[in-house]
């Protein structure tokens with residue numbers, strides 16, 4: 347899985363797309379510290395490999411985590427500065443809610459937050475759906491970026507006491 351790079355100073359504002367989703371009932375916003383256990387349960391259920399990075403995202407105050415909600419129900423999440431500085435991810439949208447524009451808005455909100463911190467570019471580490479990042483943020487693949495930081499990863503059974 348290669349890494350991708352996004353030019354942050356070339357990004358268009360996310361607010362019109364966020365507002366369009368809001369008009370359809372979906373709110374994309376920064377998560378609050380007091381929502382950590384709900385978001386963590388969602389990620390542990392749907393994307394268990396990413397729970398540790400989510401915890402890292404919630405270690406910041408306010409959290410480096412954005413969420414999508416509809417009538418109090420969590421639909422998706424995205425993190426930044428959770429794996430390495432200037433990294434976007436992980437992110438995930440509940441399967442039945444995909445292709446509504448939620449993933450794009452969460453991605454762009456995180457990228458805007460990175461830009462506000464002074465970064466000129468952001469890294470998406472170990473991408474799955476490269477086309478999503480290309481379409482949503484103009485990301486491009488980084489040559490020779492595989493394996494990236496996700497090399498030599500411990501097996502999930504290590505250190506769990508079994």
Ligand SMILES: CC(C)(COP(=O)(O)OP(=O)(O)OC[C@H]1O[C@@H](n2cnc3c(N)ncnc32)[C@H](O)[C@@H]1OP(=O)(O)O)[C@@H](O)C(=O)NCCC(=O)NCCS
Nearest residue numbers: 437438439444445446447448449450473474475477478481
């Ligand atoms: C990747 C993911 C977050 C995208 O969320 P989403 O809400 O479905 O994405 P959006 O609806 O905002 O899509 C934005 C654009 O990307 C396209 N797109 C979305 N998912 C895509 C995919 N898997 N492959 C190719 N294109 C995709 C959409 O068609 C849309 O294109 P458009 O600009 O032409 O309209 C979601 O599919 C997901 O949770 N996947 C499983 C977890 C995952 O792979 N996370 C990323 C790990 S690097």
